[in-house]
Amino acid sequence: MNRGTPVRTEVRAPSKNHMNKLFPIFVSVGLIAGGWMGYAEYYASLTNETGRVPVVHLPFDSNVIDLQIGNNERAVQRDPYSALGWSMMCSAYMDRSRESDDLATAVKAEAAARRSLEIRKLGNVGALNKLVQTLLQQHRFKDALAECQKAFERQIYSDDTVVLHVECLIELGRYDEAGVLVTKNPRAFSDGSSKTVVARLLDIGGKPDEALKVYRLVVREVDENGGMPSNAVAWFHTRLAMQLAKLGKHDEARTEFNVALRMYPRDYKSMAGLAKLASQDGQWQEAIDWGNRSDQVAQMADVRALVGDAYAMLGNATKAEEQYTRVAELVGRPSGMNDGLHEVTPAAGTHGHRLDRQYAIFCADHGKDAIGAYAAAVRDFEARKDVYSYDTLAWVCFKNGSTDEAKKAIDLALIHGTRDPMLWYHAGEIYSAIGEQDIAMNYLQDALEMDPHFDGIAAPKTTQLLTDLKAKRSLK
Numbered sequence: 001m002n003r004g005t006p007v008r009t010e011v012r013a014p015s016k017n018h019m020n021k022l023f024p025i026f027v028s029v030g031l032i033a034g035g036w037m038g039y040a041e042y043y044a045s046l047t048n049e050t051g052r053v054p055v056v057h058l059p060f061d062s063n064v065i066d067l068q069i070g071n072n073e074r075a076v077q078r079d080p081y082s083a084l085g086w087s088m089m090c091s092a093y094m095d096r097s098r099e100s101d102d103l104a105t106a107v108k109a110e111a112a113a114r115r116s117l118e119i120r121k122l123g124n125v126g127a128l129n130k131l132v133q134t135l136l137q138q139h140r141f142k143d144a145l146a147e148c149q150k151a152f153e154r155q156i157y158s159d160d161t162v163v164l165h166v167e168c169l170i171e172l173g174r175y176d177e178a179g180v181l182v183t184k185n186p187r188a189f190s191d192g193s194s195k196t197v198v199a200r201l202l203d204i205g206g207k208p209d210e211a212l213k214v215y216r217l218v219v220r221e222v223d224e225n226g227g228m229p230s231n232a233v234a235w236f237h238t239r240l241a242m243q244l245a246k247l248g249k250h251d252e253a254r255t256e257f258n259v260a261l262r263m264y265p266r267d268y269k270s271m272a273g274l275a276k277l278a279s280q281d282g283q284w285q286e287a288i289d290w291g292n293r294s295d296q297v298a299q300m301a302d303v304r305a306l307v308g309d310a311y312a313m314l315g316n317a318t319k320a321e322e323q324y325t326r327v328a329e330l331v332g333r334p335s336g337m338n339d340g341l342h343e344v345t346p347a348a349g350t351h352g353h354r355l356d357r358q359y360a361i362f363c364a365d366h367g368k369d370a371i372g373a374y375a376a377a378v379r380d381f382e383a384r385k386d387v388y389s390y391d392t393l394a395w396v397c398f399k400n401g402s403t404d405e406a407k408k409a410i411d412l413a414l415i416h417g418t419r420d421p422m423l424w425y426h427a428g429e430i431y432s433a434i435g436e437q438d439i440a441m442n443y444l445q446d447a448l449e450m451d452p453h454f455d456g457i458a459a460p461k462t463t464q465l466l467t468d469l470k471a472k473r474s475l476k
Contacts, residue, residue: 055226058229059263060232065092069096072092075088086127089112090110100297101299132148136164136167141172144168148168172386173384173389175205179201195218212244215239215240216240231263237263238257241270248450248452257277271290271291276306279309279455284313288307291306308322308323308327324362331376356379356380360373360380360392361395363376373399377392377397380393381393391409393409394410394430398433414427421446424443428444437472440465441470447459
């Protein structure tokens with residue numbers, strides 16, 4: 001699906017015939033596996049295991065992005081037939097899009113990359129790789145994969161193209177193919193960035209501890225790379241923090257998120273990570289503060305929902321509902337409509353259909369817009385079919401009362417052995433609803449053992465449901 005153009009999707013209420021078409025049993029289980037002074041002072045206070053002071057990376061100034069965009073726009077105006085100029089233009093636009101998760105700028109980046117390739121294809125693999133990155137940024141995963149495949153057919157590719165190809169396959173849930181490509185191309189997966197792709201495969205394949213080892217290794221490598229700017233190094237610390245948080249290592253995760261923010265103060269994903277950690281630990285006002293800071297840089301539906309939940313937990317229903325309304329506004333859901341449809345265009349500050357998954361989960365969690373949630377879940381499923389598209393569809397179906405279809409979807413979400421407390425919580429709820437109490441208890445217990453505070457709202461529900469199920473079994 002091209003996510004940069006208006007989309008209108010016909011949606012009917014869930015039915016067994018329709019849902020059965022969505023779940024072909026063909027899934028393979030083979031997985032192969034602030035400012036400069038404060039920043040400098042922070043690093044000066046640290047030493048690594050050998051006692052050496054780590055490399056200090058040059059601080060990144062976000063204002064440079066706009067200067068680069070202006071310089072490159074003037075350059076291509078002076079020489080509109082420069083393939084290199086358009087490729088550099090693409091890079092500048094992507095820097096802006098990544099910093100604020102802006103779809104409109106990603107669309108501009110795509111156009112610049114395509115213009116570069118129109119001018120020159122031979123020897124222009126850099127622009128081709130950038131084109132794939134722009135499509136990934138827009139969540140046009142099938143389009144991105146198609147560009148990778150064309151590159152291999154034309155014998156115009158690099159190791160970076162191989163890594164991007166694997167990323168596309170992961171996003172589309174084709175994990176076995178991704179694993180094969182990794183094992184066939186070891187050289188392509190020898191640097192820090194590509195190793196994080198391998199870590200993703202390990203995590204999805206039920207080896208989160210092994211993934212954590214990879215992230216730790218990569219962070220050590222980039223910390224010692226003096227040629228890498230601070231914002232790039234921060235990205236790796238953020239990924240490490242996310243994996244630590246998933247494994248219930250909250251204090252370590254919090255430390256890594258803060259390291260990332262010292263390097264790159266506009267790292268909205270680290271802000272969002274700190275908001276989530278605060279909510280997991282019941283620090284609701286702190287969750288609001290970090291969530292609002294993240295929202296000022298990049299507006300994300302799940303962060304707004306989290307802030308709304310924090311207000312609700314503090315007893316402020318009005319503020320909570322304000323945030324929930326903003327979630328719908330962000331995804332382009334027209335108020336007062338009940339047909340499950342919404343039109344989107346890549347205007348500045350919008351996200352197209354990239355937030356379908358977040359919106360579907362939000363609605364299922366909060367008992368809102370059942371038809372719209374189902375429409376969003378189906379769109380997400382049809383676009384990706386990865387572990388979490390099955391999980392999203394399962395949760396929406398469960399909340400809509402379609403427990404049989406929910407079970408089909410959650411079984412396919414679990415088939416790769418992914419270890420995720422929220423995934424297990426959903427499975428526990430669904431299996432409990434269909435009367436499979438022992439299986440439900442196993443999943444609920446697994447979730448709490450991995451992290452008893454995996455979510456500020458879902459974890460207590462997990463504990464309560466597990467307690468209730470144990471009590472029922474003791475009465476038999």
